[in-house]
Amino acid sequence: MRLRLPEERPTEPPTGYKIAHPVLSQDGTRGGFTGVSLGGALPYGVLADASCVYGLRHKAPHRRCDCGFHCVHDRAAAEALLCTAEHRAAVLLEVTVLGRYLRFERGFRYARQRVRTATVGPCACGTAAVALADADWGRPGWRALAPSCPGCVRGRTSLSLAGFARLAGEGLRVVAGSGDALPSAGLAAPEGLGVPELVAEAALLQARLDWFQTQLGRLGEHGPGGGRQG
Numbered sequence: 766m767r768l769r770l771p772e773e774r775p776t777e778p779p780t781g782y783k784i785a786h787p788v789l790s791q792d793g794t795r796g797g798f799t800g801v802s803l804g805g806a807l808p809y810g811v812l813a814d815a816s817c818v819y820g821l822r823h824k825a826p827h828r829r830c831d832c833g834f835h836c837v838h839d840r841a842a843a844e845a846l847l848c849t850a851e852h853r854a855a856v857l858l859e860v861t862v863l864g865r866y867l868r869f870e871r872g873f874r875y876a877r878q879r880v881r882t883a884t885v886g887p888c889a890c891g892t893a894a895v896a897l898a899d900a901d902w903g904r905p906g907w908r909a910l911a912p913s914c915p916g917c918v919r920g921r922t923s924l925s926l927a928g929f930a931r932l933a934g935e936g937l938r939v940v941a942g943s944g945d946a947l948p949s950a951g952l953a954a955p956e957g958l959g960v961p962e963l964v965a966e967a968a969l970l971q972a973r974l975d976w977f978q979t980q981l982g983r984l985g986e987h988g989p990g991g992g993r994q995g
């Protein structure tokens with residue numbers, strides 16, 4: 766006789782937390798995420814089904830495998846993972862656990878997931894991020910993105926936080942900051958752009974315009990037409 770845990774039938778799907786790197790498809794039309802450890806090779810969309818990372822022909826999660834989406838119950842436990850050097854540029858995801866799941870002491874392993882909110886930390890320079898910019902690495906077909914402030918975006922491929930949310934779709938919210946910034950983000954209109962998002966979009970556009978004007982100015986000084994010195 767096999768000993769089985771009781772099956773849970775929650776009235777509402779459970780909520781969990783995890784960290785991941787935002788990714789942008791090669792053609793720039795889709796946004797998603799890629800995990801930081803197991804499963805990092807398989808980028809996923811906002812609403813996604815897990816498949817076995819080992820390519821085994823069973824439904825994920827399988828009891829005798831460690832496949833499936835993973836998350837923890839406790840937000841602080843997920844945030845703690847962002848402290849390590851290799852995860853500094855990752856973002857915190859709040860997810861809804863859908864489909865079959867296996868419960869652990871610290872979290873869930875499960876079949877289907879909806880990412881509800883992505884919380885983006887500061888730029889590597891320490892300034893609050895307004896954009897997700899090319900992080901100089903990726904997966905086949907996907908470039909990884911990292912939080913960036915207006916000053917550090919320069920000419921890199923980038924999206925405003927709201928722009929990334931639009932591409933990723935499915936009602937994803939992308940908010941900047943940690944801790945203190947969250948309550949104000951919660952006041953933003955659920956649909957469309959609130960004032961903080963518009964201010965961030967404007968700051969990003971201005972920074973990119975400044976950068977392009979600087980580049981144009983340099984071309985004017987040193988370019989083919991500007992090299993005449995008599």
Ligand SMILES: [Zn+2]
Binds near residue numbers: 817821823827832
């Ligand atoms: Zn498996």
Ligand SMILES: [Zn+2]
Binds near residue numbers: 916917
């Ligand atoms: Zn910066």
